[in-house]
Amino acid sequence: MELRKIIGPGLAVLVGIGLVGGLVFSAFNKQQHDRIQADADSVVTVRGLVGSEKEAFYRDTRVVAAFKRLGLAVVVEKAGSREIVARPDLKSFDFGHPAGAPAALKLQQAVKANRVFTPFYTPMAVASWRALVPVLEANGLVKQRAGAYYIIDLTRLLQMIASGTRWRELKDNSVYDTGRAVLISSTDVRKSNSAAMYLALASYLLNDSNVVQSDEEIRKVLPIASGLFLKQGFQEASSAGPFEDYVSMGIGKAPLVMVYEAQFLEYQSKLPQLNADMVLLYPQPTVFTKHVLVPLTPKGVRVGEALVNDHELQRLAAEYGYRGADTAHFQSFLMQKKLFAPASLVDVIDPPSYETLEKMIEAIAVKFQ
Amino acid sequence: MHWHRYLLALACVLALAGCDKAAPDAAADAAQAPAALTILAGSELKDIEPLLPDLEKATGLHVQLKYAGTLDVVEQLQDGVAYDFAWIANNKYAMLNPPARERIKASERTMISPVVLGVKAAKAKALGWDDPARSPTWAEIARRAGTGDFRFAMTNPASSNTGFSAVLGLAAAVAGKGDALEAQDIDKKALTAFARAQGLTAGSSGWLAEAYLREQDKLDGIVNYASVLHGLNQGGKLHEPLVLVYPKDGVITADYPFMLINPARRAEYDKLVAYLKGDAFQKAMAAATFRQPINPAVASVLPRRDYFELAFPAKLAVVDGLLDAYLNEFRRPADSTFVVDISGSMNTGGRIEQLRTALQALAGEDATLSGRFSRFRERENISMLTFSNEVHARQRWALGTDRQANGKTLADISAFAHQLQTQGGTAIYSAVRDGYEAALARQAKAPDRVYSLVLMTDGENNAGLSISQFREWFASLPPEQRRIRIFAVQFGEAKRDELEALTEPSGGRVFDGSKSGLKAAFKEIRGYQ
Numbered sequence: 001m002e003l004r005k006i007i008g009p010g011l012a013v014l015v016g017i018g019l020v021g022g023l024v025f026s027a028f029n030k031q032q033h034d035r036i037q038a039d040a041d042s043v044v045t046v047r048g049l050v051g052s053e054k055e056a057f058y059r060d061t062r063v064v065a066a067f068k069r070l071g072l073a074v075v076v077e078k079a080g081s082r083e084i085v086a087r088p089d090l091k092s093f094d095f096g097h098p099a100g101a102p103a104a105l106k107l108q109q110a111v112k113a114n115r116v117f118t119p120f121y122t123p124m125a126v127a128s129w130r131a132l133v134p135v136l137e138a139n140g141l142v143k144q145r146a147g148a149y150y151i152i153d154l155t156r157l158l159q160m161i162a163s164g165t166r167w168r169e170l171k172d173n174s175v176y177d178t179g180r181a182v183l184i185s186s187t188d189v190r191k192s193n194s195a196a197m198y199l200a201l202a203s204y205l206l207n208d209s210n211v212v213q214s215d216e217e218i219r220k221v222l223p224i225a226s227g228l229f230l231k232q233g234f235q236e237a238s239s240a241g242p243f244e245d246y247v248s249m250g251i252g253k254a255p256l257v258m259v260y261e262a263q264f265l266e267y268q269s270k271l272p273q274l275n276a277d278m279v280l281l282y283p284q285p286t287v288f289t290k291h292v293l294v295p296l297t298p299k300g301v302r303v304g305e306a307l308v309n310d311h312e313l314q315r316l317a318a319e320y321g322y323r324g325a326d327t328a329h330f331q332s333f334l335m336q337k338k339l340f341a342p343a344s345l346v347d348v349i350d351p352p353s354y355e356t357l358e359k360m361i362e363a364i365a366v367k368f369q
Numbered sequence: 370m371h372w373h374r375y376l377l378a379l380a381c382v383l384a385l386a387g388c389d390k391a392a393p394d395a396a397a398d399a400a401q402a403p404a405a406l407t408i409l410a411g412s413e414l415k416d417i418e419p420l421l422p423d424l425e426k427a428t429g430l431h432v433q434l435k436y437a438g439t440l441d442v443v444e445q446l447q448d449g450v451a452y453d454f455a456w457i458a459n460n461k462y463a464m465l466n467p468p469a470r471e472r473i474k475a476s477e478r479t480m481i482s483p484v485v486l487g488v489k490a491a492k493a494k495a496l497g498w499d500d501p502a503r504s505p506t507w508a509e510i511a512r513r514a515g516t517g518d519f520r521f522a523m524t525n526p527a528s529s530n531t532g533f534s535a536v537l538g539l540a541a542a543v544a545g546k547g548d549a550l551e552a553q554d555i556d557k558k559a560l561t562a563f564a565r566a567q568g569l570t571a572g573s574s575g576w577l578a579e580a581y582l583r584e585q586d587k588l589d590g591i592v593n594y595a596s597v598l599h600g601l602n603q604g605g606k607l608h609e610p611l612v613l614v615y616p617k618d619g620v621i622t623a624d625y626p627f628m629l630i631n632p633a634r635r636a637e638y639d640k641l642v643a644y645l646k647g648d649a650f651q652k653a654m655a656a657a658t659f660r661q662p663i664n665p666a667v668a669s670v671l672p673r674r675d676y677f678e679l680a681f682p683a684k685l686a687v688v689d690g691l692l693d694a695y696l697n698e699f700r701r702p703a704d705s706t707f708v709v710d711i712s713g714s715m716n717t718g719g720r721i722e723q724l725r726t727a728l729q730a731l732a733g734e735d736a737t738l739s740g741r742f743s744r745f746r747e748r749e750n751i752s753m754l755t756f757s758n759e760v761h762a763r764q765r766w767a768l769g770t771d772r773q774a775n776g777k778t779l780a781d782i783s784a785f786a787h788q789l790q791t792q793g794g795t796a797i798y799s800a801v802r803d804g805y806e807a808a809l810a811r812q813a814k815a816p817d818r819v820y821s822l823v824l825m826t827d828g829e830n831n832a833g834l835s836i837s838q839f840r841e842w843f844a845s846l847p848p849e850q851r852r853i854r855i856f857a858v859q860f861g862e863a864k865r866d867e868l869e870a871l872t873e874p875s876g877g878r879v880f881d882g883s884k885s886g887l888k889a890a891f892k893e894i895r896g897y898q
């Protein structure tokens with residue numbers, strides 16, 4: 001900050017010499033000072049630990065301004081959603097805002113929060129490439145309906161992953177000639193929500209379209225479910241990683257990436273023009289990632305209330321690709337940015353209970369050793 | 370003092386940034402020059418140095434880079450050495466190492482460069498590798514290496530990220546599973562075939578590129594970052610341009626993560642990350658280094674190519690196992706000569722003790738990460754010559770593949786190092802010649818080994834051959850006998866220029882043992898042997 005550098009030494013001198021300060025003071029309009037005074041008094045700083053996917057939202061100057069209007073200066077740090085609860089410095093924050101209901105529930109229990117807030121949510125989807133769509137269609141995995149691409153046979157796709165099917169072995173594949181195994185890349189399931197949601201989805205399908213509940217069911221789904229993650233090799237802890245692979249390294253690194261719909265839409269909306277090579281595939285069924293804010297202090301409650309109730313904040317959340325209680329914001333965002341997304345997704349499953357998901361993740365973690 | 374509070378609020382408004390920050394801090398900051406923020410950086414990042422003034426100007430932050438090899442960075446993180454940030458070519462190995470991972474509070478990629486094979490144009494054409502549409506697989510590359518169709522330069526995979534990425538890429542690709550490598554999938558035959566063709570090794574990617582320029586007529590190619598290879602092609606010093614070969618089944622890409630180590634520097638970290646990912650830096654970086662911008666909106670100087678990325682293993686044991694196997698089983702075995710000075714002056718300031726410890730560390734008495742990867746290896750031949758005004762001891766050890774026998778041999782080496790005593794004057798160059806001639810005699814019988822000679826001296830030459838006499842002798846050797854590289858560790862009063870004159874004709878280099886100590890210098894040299 002150039003400006004600050006110049007102001008800094010001046011300020012040091014001024015603070016040292018009270019007289020000069022008085023002079024500067026008198027040179028300013030009294031009314032203006034009263035306003036500055038009022039702002040300085042009423043704005044409280046609130047610290048939040050948020051899932052990495054929401055970092056840009058919280059740092060958006062318009063979001064900052066909207067919070068400021070409500071007397072809040074929100075300062076955030078990002079972390080893997082599943083890591084938030086384990087942070088040794090958790091106590092130094094006013095709220096946690098992980099992605100995913102299970103991670104939020106765990107946090108809520110850990111900090112004994114009475115109230116939580118769910119200002120927005122986003123469905124899980126698979127980011128892929130237009131060039132691959134014909135191959136996926138030819139193999140009966142993907143189908144276009146009403147403008148959107150759906151993964152119509154995710155169960156079979158999971159089985160292909162489990163059996164080590166190569167891209168080269170797919171029917172009518174002349175575009176992606178590689179011995180690489182078909183895989184959906186995700187974040188590290190031990191650390192991050194988006195991978196945990198992938199697991200939620202996979203375990204449901206592998207359990208004959210039932211939410212996994214019993215230990216027996218866990219045992220049944222694990223052999224295939226753990227392979228989905230182990231076969232990927234090294235994984236990034238936060239959801240920004242695989243998505244960054246997708247946008248910066250492209251199809252050669254990331255043909256299929258488990259992402260939040262919001263991530264994809266927000267990225268596209270910010271490009272000077274839409275990248276038509278990128279497509280979003282909606283698994284059928286899919287699962288929602290709810291972005292639940294868990295307050296740790298009364299100041300955190302204020303942030304939660306603001307996100308749920310403030311019209312402007314809801315509108316801005318839609319600009320980040322999130323869906324909220326009022327779908328109008330999301331629809332007008334799509335229209336404005338010439339983006340497409342299905343208005344509603346009907347086939348949506350519930351994630352397993354926090355304990356069940358945790359058990360599955362722990363069992364997979366052991367296999368990573 | 371009411372005016373005081375007004376002033377603080379006013380300062381906040383004017384300064385725009387950091388209104389939550391107490392103004393007295395800002396005043397204190399401004400009153401004294403800010404201390405430099407420390408960055409532990411991979412040696413590849415030296416080419417960023419010219420861009421730092423702009424970075425400092427734009428961010429108002431003062432940064433200081435301290436360079437180290439990738440493995441060394443991991444070790445320093447693991448050991449808790451204090452830095453504000455770290456910045457290396459690839460941090461996946463660090464992220465698999467729990468104590469190092471623990472220290473990485475945040476990580477953001479900054480640029481991209483795949484590790485690929487640069488092959489001389491005519492050779493690439495002859496091998497059919499010059500058409501990007503028909504790139505060879507790693508298995509094909511390994512096969513051609515095994516049949517002696519081409520020889521290449523590559524860094525030591527345990528010391529440097531490019532060698533590491535190539536070996537990992539090869540291993541992952543030839544395992545043939547198409548997903549993450551597991552220990553049981555390592556294809557020893559392919560890796561051994563590949564390693565046979567490694568005609569030049571080094572401990573760092575930058576030095577390897579320089580050494581390649583010197584020895585390019587004896588080699589067919591070099592493994593390095595695509596950006597470095599592009600730089601060589603642009604640099605005007607190549608006798609023949611290099612074709613960049615991206616193996617068809619994929620490569621491992623460096624993504625240069627910038628990491629927060631000191632959590633108290635979060636605000637500065639965010640500022641630096643924003644700058645590093647911003648258009649200004651990305652553009653300047655792409656122009657200066659030829660790396661690809663991480664920011665897809667910024668154009669790449671090096672033509673963008675489509676290539677596959679191979680999976681990085683998920684388990685530390687897989688990576689470590691591969692490195693150990695490369696050094697112990699796959700690589701061409703080394704024949705390493707150490708010519709060490711035990712003259713009277715080594716008796717001062719604990720020098721002889723340092724020498725003993727350094728040699729004992731190489732014999733296995735160093736449990737650190739760098740110790741693990743720099744120790745004497747299976748199948749390696751070790752010669753040690755001690756000298757003062759004459760050569761005292763000429764000791765040789767041959768390590769085999771039997772673990773128990775090797776343990777005994779290493780204990781012998783350690784005991785030898787332990788009993789070293791100082792005496793007499795300093796006849797450096799006569800001793801080096803003595804060691805070199807013995808190595809030549811062994812080379813004539815077993816030409817497949819990787820020969821090298823390391824001189825460690827702490828003083829001035831005051832007996833025997835002079836440096837110019839040594840150089841005359843060296844120059845009189847037939848060219849094929851001048852290929853054993855001579856390295857020197859400068860220590861104490863040793864003369865840098867003389868040591869450079871000694872090492873230069875052989876393609877070796879001088880390492881400084883005074884600053885970081887003899888042990889560190891010896892470990893670094895192991896990357897070149």
